[in-house]
Amino acid sequence: MTVIGYAFYAVFALTEKDKLMLKKILLLTLLPGAAFAEELPAPVKSIEKQGITIIKSFDAPGGMKGYLGKYQDMGVTIYLTPDGKHAISGYMYDEKGENLSNTLIEKEIYAPAGREMWQRMEQSHWLLDGKKDAPVVVYVFADPFCPYCKQFWQQTRPWVESGKVQLRTLLVGVIKPESPATAAAILAAKDPARAWHDYESSVGNVKLKVPANVSPEQMKILSANEQLMDELGANVTPAIYYMSPENTLQQAVGLPDQKTGDAANLLI
Known part of the structure; x- marks a missing residue:
């Protein structure tokens, strides 16, 4: 070995x-505390009111807009439907079964936080x-x-x-x-x-x-x-x-x- x-x-x-x-x-310990600058769509705002802190937006598959946030110190993803009238909070998987949401959370939240602790x-x-x-x-x-x-x-x-x-x-x-x-x-x-x-x-x-x-x-x-x-x-x-x-x-x-x-x- x-x-x-x-x-x-x-x-x-x-x-x-x-x-x-x-x-x-x-x-x-390490998530940025700055408020999200963009104007949030109404469906995302309604989810935010439940205690989710929005960190950033991102382009998601299927023509959807994604939002990365945290809830009770855990990373979360929210997806806005193309019509802008509905939002879904949870994981997104591709056709191969890969958890795209978790990959994003690891990359954008946990990995940078770990490097700062290092x-x-x-x-x-x-x-x-x-x-x-x-x-x-x-x-x-x-x-x-x-x-x-x-x-x-x-x-x-x-x-x-x-x-x-x-x-x-x-x-x-x-x-x-x-x-x-x-x-x-x-x-x-x-x-x-x-x-x-x-x-x-x-x-x-x-x-x-x-x-x-x-x-x-x-x-x-x-x-x-x-x-x-x-x-x-x-x-x-x-x-x-x-x-x-x-x-x-x-x-x-x-x-x-x-x-x-x-x-x-x-x-x-």
């Missing part, structure tokens, strides 16, 4: 509920594990007392050490009462990235100078990481993120199931 393949198959451990939650969170992770406080020029970048939210984080760290060694993948760890303190102080001790080390590497490689047995109280500086970092993790819709560690070849954000929450390794072939 390749490193790239490993990163990819992680998402297959997600349930559909997990994927839906990620999309909801990204949509809620940029936020890039700008956050993370610890580099691996070569900084490794082609595959994987972000991991990890707690010092998370056993699955340690397993994931161990499983990625062949790919990180071969220079194919770089892990960027965002430390959080959410599992135990002593998690914040332990994470702060790593962040306060002379070389935090090395301290985290040594800590994980020792399976948490390395001795740290754990402070009695977390400094404001370290607490700010931990709080920011935890807030970002929450906005991404993750509530357990490890929370793993990477970009697919199509430049869309992928999420795996919890330890990826290696039994799904056949999916790795999709990125080889």
Whole structure:
């Protein structure tokens, strides 16, 4: 199995509920707030009054006019009949059974939102594990007392050490009462990235100078990481993120199931 393949198959451990939650969170956080500028046809206005926010219009098949919007943080599509007197809210399928509406929602809403969240992770406080020029970048939210984080760290060694993948760890303190102080001790080390590497490689047995109280500086970092993790819709560690070849954000929450390794072939 390749490193790239490993990163990819992680998402297959997600349930559909997990994927839906990620999309909801990204949509809620990042959808543009500006009002739709065009004058809406009466049938579309009537649907808008039901709580739908119209984002943009588009040309739809069959001579219809389409409108992309959101309802309760989910993407929706509305189609106006050619006579302009009727509007239909729902999915449109072509003769091959392809969901044209979902393709549009993914492209116009979820994919851009995911890329913006990726940029936020890039700008956050993370610890580099691996070569900084490794082609595959994987972000991991990890707690010092998370056993699955340690397993994931161990499983990625062949790919990180071969220079194919770089892990960027965002430390959080959410599992135990002593998690914040332990994470702060790593962040306060002379070389935090090395301290985290040594800590994980020792399976948490390395001795740290754990402070009695977390400094404001370290607490700010931990709080920011935890807030970002929450906005991404993750509530357990490890929370793993990477970009697919199509430049869309992928999420795996919890330890990826290696039994799904056949999916790795999709990125080889």
